[in-house]
Amino acid sequence: MKIDLRSDTVTKPTQGMLQAIMHAQTGDDVYKEDPTVNELERRVADLFGMDSALFFPTGSMANQAAIKLHTQPGEQLICDKWAHVYNYEGGGVSFNSGVSCKLVDGTRGMITAQQVQESINPPDFYHSPLTTLVCLENTTNKGGGACYDFAEIEKIKTVCDHNKLGLHLDGARLMNALVATGEDPKKYGKVFDTISLCFSKGLGTPLGTVLVGSDTLMEKAIRVRKILGGGMRQIGFMAAAGIYALDHHIDRLAEDHRKATEISEVLANCAYVANVEPTETNIVIFYLQETLSEEKFMKDMEAKGIRLSDMGQGKLRIVTHLDYTDNMHDTMLTTLTNYA
Numbered sequence: 001m002k003i004d005l006r007s008d009t010v011t012k013p014t015q016g017m018l019q020a021i022m023h024a025q026t027g028d029d030v031y032k033e034d035p036t037v038n039e040l041e042r043r044v045a046d047l048f049g050m051d052s053a054l055f056f057p058t059g060s061m062a063n064q065a066a067i068k069l070h071t072q073p074g075e076q077l078i079c080d081k082w083a084h085v086y087n088y089e090g091g092g093v094s095f096n097s098g099v100s101c102k103l104v105d106g107t108r109g110m111i112t113a114q115q116v117q118e119s120i121n122p123p124d125f126y127h128s129p130l131t132t133l134v135c136l137e138n139t140t141n142k143g144g145g146a147c148y149d150f151a152e153i154e155k156i157k158t159v160c161d162h163n164k165l166g167l168h169l170d171g172a173r174l175m176n177a178l179v180a181t182g183e184d185p186k187k188y189g190k191v192f193d194t195i196s197l198c199f200s201k202g203l204g205t206p207l208g209t210v211l212v213g214s215d216t217l218m219e220k221a222i223r224v225r226k227i228l229g230g231g232m233r234q235i236g237f238m239a240a241a242g243i244y245a246l247d248h249h250i251d252r253l254a255e256d257h258r259k260a261t262e263i264s265e266v267l268a269n270c271a272y273v274a275n276v277e278p279t280e281t282n283i284v285i286f287y288l289q290e291t292l293s294e295e296k297f298m299k300d301m302e303a304k305g306i307r308l309s310d311m312g313q314g315k316l317r318i319v320t321h322l323d324y325t326d327n328m329h330d331t332m333l334t335t336l337t338n339y340a
């Protein structure tokens with residue numbers, strides 16, 4: 001049995017999703033004539049109570065387009081030091097938008113309104129880059145699937161409003177946060193200027209991220225998507241997978257969260273584990289005792305058919321997902337317990 005817990009991106013479409021893909025009505029989406037893409041975009045916009053939405057091939061491209069929409073070359077955005085937009089998008093912030101990042105030393109990938117306030121360069125001090133955007137991540141990836149306290153997000157929004165800053169949410173795993181906290185997505189639609197939502201993570205589609213925002217921003221987003229090479233043709237096949245996921249794969253995220261919590265509890269009781277980060281959603285981050293190297297542990301696990309991720313700085317990551325069955329979970333818990 002192969003147990004792949006490197007990421008929630010490793011899932012394959014279910015039979016039901018494959019059926020939805022096979023039966024999708026499609027058209028040329030570059031002409032906005034793909035009815036299934038139009039339907040998915042409408043549904044996601046309505047979900048967040050926002051004007052309109054646009055389907056992108058990847059989360060990175062959706063984030064990069066959002067950053068481009070909110071900034072001009074030479075300007076600066078504020079994000080946590082672990083942010084995906086800074087660490088895992090190939091330096092796209094500077095390549096695509098000519099923007100620099102002011103990194104904030106947050107907690108588990110999350111930053112506070114006070115930290116945002118302190119990171120804003122004075123707009124009349126022309127020696128420093130002009131701060132124009134704040135990017136938040138919810139849930140946080142490198143922060144171990146942590147969920148923001150919405151009250152803090154509202155405070156950040158107030159700081160943004162006072163300082164004329166855009167506010168973008170990298171919501172690659174926002175659905176996990178919404179399921180974990182029971183929050184209404186419309187609250188998010190009210191405070192953020194743009195939100196990206198990935199379908200290829202916990203929602204289990206082969207590809208696709210939807211970016212939502214105001215009509216004005218999203219009209220511009222189509223051009224940016226074209227520039228980045230993200231205009232797709234009969235992509236309704238993949239949008240059908242996204243619609244299927246909205247209908248069938250949201251509530252079940254609670255199961256991924258339960259399994260992650262159980263793994264986390266088992267790890268906390270293992271003598272070879274030094275520390276486990278609090279587990280709120282589907283990501284478990286833990287550290288080994290100094291006597292056991294990450295390399296050896298990963299190799300031993302691999303030999304037992306179990307794969308996980310080494311995030312560097314001693315961080316090991318496990319991500320639960322749709323293709324991680326109850327059977328695999330039992331084996332996983334036993335293997336972790338008996339490892340010594």
Ligand SMILES: *Cc1c(COP(=O)(O)O)cnc(C)c1O
Binds near residue numbers: 200
């Ligand atoms: C996965 C992820 C993305 C998007 O990644 P792609 O591989 O480009 O789809 C963006 N932000 C976060 C936090 C992620 O985990």
